[in-house]
């Protein structure tokens with residue numbers, strides 16, 4: 286069971302990684318993902334603060350891959366529960382020293398770097414649960430410095446969630462997050 290869950294996480298992670306990375310590097314997708322990055326404070330509520338199109342793309346890639354390889358339903362449930370837990374942990378406003386685990390799992394420090402305003406820091410650490418593909422594809426970002434407190438995006442974003450939901454459908458004027 287444990288081996289199946291680990292394998293399930295590795296398979297689904299491939300879909301999550303690329304959905305997330307493309308959300309940063311492809312302009313139309315970034316407009317949806319930017320809603321999640323527009324927050325200026327990292328706390329657990331941000332875990333579920335996504336544009337629904339952004340969520341659909343991510344779930345379609347991660348869960349779609351799991352279904353495509355015939356992953357059993359109970360393994361999908363376990364992987365989903367772990368994803369929810371890691372999501373809450375990585376968006377929590379906590380300072381944790383996770384040492385070598387930063388090379389294996391997504392951690393609060395890694396994800397805080399991901400929310401950095403600086404593109405060279407923020408366009409990194411795309412892993413949902415595991416950092417496997419960030420290591421493989423060279424997008425892991427770690428620094429000895431403290432992760433940034435000042436997070437968010439430089440682009441204009443409407444203040445209310447309702448307008449943020451409508452914003453990506455309006456005329457594109459925001460470049461993708463390519464450094």
Ligand SMILES: [Zn+2]
Pocket residue numbers: 305309318322399
């Ligand atoms: Zn992101």
